[in-house]
Amino acid sequence: xxxxxxxxxxxxxxxxxxxxxxxxxxxxxxxxxxxxxxxxxxxxxxxxxxxxxxxxxxxxxxxxxxxxxxxxxxxxxxxxxxxxxxxxxxxxxxxxxxxxxxxxxxxxxxxxxxxxxxxxxxxxxxxxxxxxxxxxxxxxxxxxxxxxxxxxxxxxxxxxxxxxxxxxxxxxxxxxxxxxxxxxxxxxxxxxxxxxxxxxxxxxxxxxxxxxxxxxxxxxxxxxxxxxxxxxxxxxxxxxxxxxxxxxxxxxxxxxxxxxxxxxxxxxxxxxxxxxxxxxxxxxxxxxxxxxxxxxxxxxxxxxxxxxxxxxxxxxxxxx
Ligand code: 8YV
Numbered sequence: 001x002x003x004x005x006x007x008x009x010x011x012x013x014x015x016x017x018x019x020x021x022x023x024x025x026x027x028x029x030x031x032x033x034x035x036x037x038x039x040x041x042x043x044x045x046x047x048x049x050x051x052x053x054x055x056x057x058x059x060x061x062x063x064x065x066x067x068x069x070x071x072x073x074x075x076x077x078x079x080x081x082x083x084x085x086x087x088x089x090x091x092x093x094x095x096x097x098x099x100x101x102x103x104x105x106x107x108x109x110x111x112x113x114x115x116x117x118x119x120x121x122x123x124x125x126x127x128x129x130x131x132x133x134x135x136x137x138x139x140x141x142x143x144x145x146x147x148x149x150x151x152x153x154x155x156x157x158x159x160x161x162x163x164x165x166x167x168x169x170x171x172x173x174x175x176x177x178x179x180x181x182x183x184x185x186x187x188x189x190x191x192x193x194x195x196x197x198x199x200x201x202x203x204x205x206x207x208x209x210x211x212x213x214x215x216x217x218x219x220x221x222x223x224x225x226x227x228x229x230x231x232x233x234x235x236x237x238x239x240x241x242x243x244x245x246x247x248x249x250x251x252x253x254x255x256x257x258x259x260x261x262x263x264x265x266x267x268x269x270x271x272x273x274x275x276x277x278x279x280x281x282x283x284x285x286x287x288x289x290x291x292x293x294x295x296x297x298x299x300x301x302x303x304x305x306x307x308x309x310x311x312x313x314x315x316x317x318x319x320x
Contacts, residue, residue, distance in 0.1 A: 009307050010046065012036065012069070014055035020296035021078045025054055028304070036065055043068065052303055057081045057099075058265070058283070063089035074306045077316075078299035079286075080104055080159070081236060083209035087318050096319040098302035098312050102158055103294035104286035108206070109162035111285050112234045113170075115258025116202050118279040119230055120144040125276075144228075144255070147171050152200025154193055154216070155207030155235065156182055163204055175199055178207075193217070197224035202232060209236030217241060222248040232258040234285050237265060242272070249275045260285050 011029040013022075015037075025031050032050060035043040050069050055061055057079020063086040066072060075090055077099045090097050118124060121143045129140050151172040153160045164174050164187055174187045177196045181189040190196040193216055197203050203225050207213050217231065218241045225231060231254060233240050242263040248254045249272075256277035262268050265283055272278060286295060298314060305312050312319075 009051045009303075010049045011052040011054050011303070012043075012046075012050045014053050014059035014061050014065075017054060017056050018078060018292055018296055020292055021054065021056075021299055024296060024300040025303075028300070036068070047071070052076060052306070054078070054299065054303070055082075055085065057286075058084060060084040061090075062086055066090055066093065066095070074098070074303065074312075076299050076302045076306075078295050081209055082316055083236060083238070087316065091318065096306070096312055097316045098299070098314050098319075099316050100295040100298040101314055103298055104291050105158050105162040107288050107291045108159045108234055108285040109166055111260060111281065112163045112204050112206065112232055112258075113166050115232045115234070115260065115279055115281065116204070116230065117146055119232075119256045119258040119277070120146045120202075124279055146202070149201035150175070150199060152176065152190075152196040152203045153187075154178075154196065154203065154205045154239075156185065156187070157206070157208075159206045159234075161185070163206060172202075194221050194224045197221045197229065198226070200225060200229060202230050204232045205235045205239055207235050207239060209238045213239045215239070215241040215244075217245070219244040219248065222254050225254050227252055227255060229254050230256045230258065234260045237262040242269070246271050246275070249277055 008030050011025055012032045013034055032046050035046060047069050048071055051071050051073045053061055053075045055075060055077045057077060061075055061084060066089045072095055075085060075095060075097045080099055080101045082097060082099045085097055087097055126140055129135060147170045149172060151167040151174045153163055153176040156176045156178040167174050175190055175196055176187050177190050177193050205217055216239050222244060249257060258279045260281045261283055302313050
């Protein structure tokens with residue numbers, strides 16, 4: 001080990017991370033890649049020197065893992081969501097958690113609108129229609145108009161607001177539900193997700209994951225959305241009762257769904273794949289070169305700030 005390596009902080013990666021984040025970590029730190037999963041004995045040996053955990057938005061960082069790392073000083077998540085991190089356990093040790101808000105707002109909002117249009121206008125089916133030569137036999141069946149229809153947003157944080165502003169450009173009346181109303185915003189607040197669903201044509205879910213929102217979109221909400229309603233999930237799979245959703249789609253309780261997130265990724269049940277009225281994407285809300293680069297930089301810059309002893313750039317709200 002060279003002299004410069006000796007002074008480099010040691011970092012554990014929580015799960016397989018983006019190559020863009022890994023590149024920065026490898027260039028600046030001594031990285032123990034998923035040692036807790038691959039080699040617990042080696043982890044025990046390195047643990048007294050591990051000062052940081054680098055994680056992704058879907059990573060799990062349990063209280064048990066935190067407890068195994070006596071020198072842990074910071075957890076930096078490359079992702080806006082950090083529902084997999086046991087924040088209370090980190091806070092109990094005064095270990096800050098950081099995430100990457102804002103830089104992905106546009107991409108996730110763009111994908112929400114793309115899923116809305118895809119499911120309402122049957123874009124994947126239209127593509128298949130041409131490729132399979134069906135156009136030669138006649139035109140595509142008519143589809144559903146999106147512009148001007150009612151947009152309901154579950155969660156009015158930064159991404160929710162980016163979705164709302166896009167909805168305005170489509171002439172959509174906008175309502176939302178959230179933990180707290182935001183009177184400064186020009187959108188109608190409804191106190192319950194069921195009430196919001198009843199008044200929406202497109203119900204877009206962009207609320208944090210975790211215990212507080214688990215199965216928030218359940219059979220009752222889907223029933224309220226009704227047979228002309230579409231549900232779009234760009235949040236976390238845990239927010240949706242996936243069994244209730246499949247049943248609602250099969251029975252025509254709702255018109256369709258656009259899903260970027262699933263209960264047990266990367267597994268998607270065959271029952272969901274069999275449905276014609278869903279459009280599926282593999283958790284790609286923030287997956288553009290530009291945004292993933294910005295996320296990796298921000299996740300790394302938080303670690304850099306910590307080790308330089310300067311204020312963290314984007315600690316999670318609980319750690320501010
Ligand atoms: C990514 C995400 O999948 O930001 C989040 O919370 O779920 C996604 O943007 C992930 O974080 C990439 O590491």
